[in-house]
Amino acid sequence: MKKEYDILVIGSGLGGLVSALVLAKEGLKVCVLEKNNQYGGNLQTFSRDKLIFDTGVHYLGGLSKGQNLNRFFSYLEIMEDLELQQMDEDGYDRISFGDDAIEYPHAQGYQNFAEQLCKHFPEEKENLENYCEEIQYVCSQFPRYNVVGKDNYNEEILHLNTKRFIESVTQNTKLQSVLLGSNFLYAGDSENVPFYVHALTVNSYIQSAYKCVKGGSQISKLLIRKLRQYGAEVHKHSEVSDFVFDENNVLTSVRTKEGKEYAAKQFISNIEIRATIKLIGEERLKKSFLNRVLSWKPVSSCFSIYIVLKPHSLPNFNYNIYHYSSEEQVWNAFQYRKEAWPETYMLSSTASKHHPEFAESLTAITYMDFDEVKEWESTFNTVADEHERGEGYEKFKFEKTEKMLEALEKRIPNLRHAIKRIYTSSPLSYRDYIGNFEGNMYGYMKSSENPLKTMVSPRTKIDNLFLTGQSVNMHGILGVTIGAFNTCAEILGKDTIDRHLKKII
Numbered sequence: 001m002k003k004e005y006d007i008l009v010i011g012s013g014l015g016g017l018v019s020a021l022v023l024a025k026e027g028l029k030v031c032v033l034e035k036n037n038q039y040g041g042n043l044q045t046f047s048r049d050k051l052i053f054d055t056g057v058h059y060l061g062g063l064s065k066g067q068n069l070n071r072f073f074s075y076l077e078i079m080e081d082l083e084l085q086q087m088d089e090d091g092y093d094r095i096s097f098g099d100d101a102i103e104y105p106h107a108q109g110y111q112n113f114a115e116q117l118c119k120h121f122p123e124e125k126e127n128l129e130n131y132c133e134e135i136q137y138v139c140s141q142f143p144r145y146n147v148v149g150k151d152n153y154n155e156e157i158l159h160l161n162t163k164r165f166i167e168s169v170t171q172n173t174k175l176q177s178v179l180l181g182s183n184f185l186y187a188g189d190s191e192n193v194p195f196y197v198h199a200l201t202v203n204s205y206i207q208s209a210y211k212c213v214k215g216g217s218q219i220s221k222l223l224i225r226k227l228r229q230y231g232a233e234v235h236k237h238s239e240v241s242d243f244v245f246d247e248n249n250v251l252t253s254v255r256t257k258e259g260k261e262y263a264a265k266q267f268i269s270n271i272e273i274r275a276t277i278k279l280i281g282e283e284r285l286k287k288s289f290l291n292r293v294l295s296w297k298p299v300s301s302c303f304s305i306y307i308v309l310k311p312h313s314l315p316n317f318n319y320n321i322y323h324y325s326s327e328e329q330v331w332n333a334f335q336y337r338k339e340a341w342p343e344t345y346m347l348s349s350t351a352s353k354h355h356p357e358f359a360e361s362l363t364a365i366t367y368m369d370f371d372e373v374k375e376w377e378s379t380f381n382t383v384a385d386e387h388e389r390g391e392g393y394e395k396f397k398f399e400k401t402e403k404m405l406e407a408l409e410k411r412i413p414n415l416r417h418a419i420k421r422i423y424t425s426s427p428l429s430y431r432d433y434i435g436n437f438e439g440n441m442y443g444y445m446k447s448s449e450n451p452l453k454t455m456v457s458p459r460t461k462i463d464n465l466f467l468t469g470q471s472v473n474m475h476g477i478l479g480v481t482i483g484a485f486n487t488c489a490e491i492l493g494k495d496t497i498d499r500h501l502k503k504i505i
């Protein structure tokens, strides 16, 4: 007889693993299927020259005692084992523009945030305090942002626009750009993006900002260890390729590319929503739903360079640098001019194990449209399924790397002498490793004009199929975790989830 699970989760991204663990802790028989060689989706790391590089998590917010992510992770029983390093309290992010040598800090703690920026903008004290207050108010209006409480979205707040809000806070255009300076975290569209996206993202880091020592994959490793302790099964190299329905439109099982079939009572899809639609079959879904989702625009993808440094060649810095070619660039940084690429980048460094005052590696990321790699879109390449993309692609990556280095050298003049080796990833790497449409970083663009258009319920028209993950929720470690608890609330009931979370302080 075929084994039947209570819950089958498709995809082991953060949303899939968190949902699986919440349900396994309830005593349900859970199984997670992952297509890749490594679990975790964007939590994956890779290792080169004995160093670990993150692909999709560089820092985490809200992890100090009593803060939201700390409480969620405590419930999941992974908090105590996470190896974390707090970032510079007086400037975990630093924003710079053009040739201006000043790095404007985003500091941890609201009072400190305002105080540190006041050093550069002394006449803006009151405006900065108002900004901090508004951010906290907007966050308090979000369901589950404060772990328990608040059931519904406040529609008025969903419609607030980031550009209009920032312009209302201060007339000082430089300060406006500084406040928006970390908008790479939501793919750089400050003109259209709802203010809640900005508020939820920056609030989390202003509360507290940490790096994962040895990379973000420790989160997926800890979640999987806990899942197994609670009796769940987790399988890699298991790409779901078909959904099997009965005559009543009930999903009964899934088949994998490798030819196995897994039956379950309920299913959670943690994969990109377009891929889920393909598996369901468009004919089973309402036209209005389909048209809505297919009209969503993916957020930009990115090009990253991972630099292995020679020992003791560059000092370490315990913060991220967000650099823009000009102040104006901040507003819609993702719309770059090809001839001037890269007009912006995020740069982070990792401390050497034995000499932490020096950096052992650097990672720099910038926007890149999928169009730039379209020529090679029919190729596929991952560690588990290796295929060369060809000489043309290697040349393309080499040229882009040179341009990135030229941009970085303006801030770190001796950089080239310090480099031992360089590795790169392009939108194709993100597409192939995660399965995201056109390698998008965070899912789909949200707009304050029509905020509900890009929000979908975790419930689907198929009664026993639920959704989770960044393509249907807020992205980011906190956003996806909150989304996963909301998905489980649909299955277990909101009261059950609230009851559990209330016990965690």
Ligand SMILES: Cc1cc2nc3c(=O)[nH]c(=O)nc-3n(C[C@H](O)[C@H](O)[C@H](O)COP(=O)(O)OP(=O)(O)OC[C@H]3O[C@@H](n4cnc5c(N)ncnc54)[C@H](O)[C@@H]3O)c2cc1C
Pocket (backbone or CB within 6 Å): 010, 011, 012, 013, 014, 015, 016, 033, 034, 035, 036, 039, 040, 041, 042, 043, 055, 056, 057, 058, 059, 060, 061, 238, 239, 240, 241, 270, 271, 272, 275, 302, 365, 433, 434, 435, 440, 441, 442, 468, 469, 470, 471, 475, 476, 477, 478, 480
């Ligand atoms: C460059 C970059 C930097 C980032 N930096 C940060 C940061 O510093 N801080 C932060 O909070 N967030 C950051 N994020 C965002 C964060 O990493 C993501 O929002 C989050 O990890 C997404 O989780 P998810 O649940 O949506 O799953 P995903 O990560 O999208 O994973 C989905 C999983 O499903 C699997 N899958 C796909 N198709 C199938 C199939 N058919 N069968 C089985 N499995 C399948 C995939 O292989 C993958 O493992 C960053 C993202 C990127 C891209």
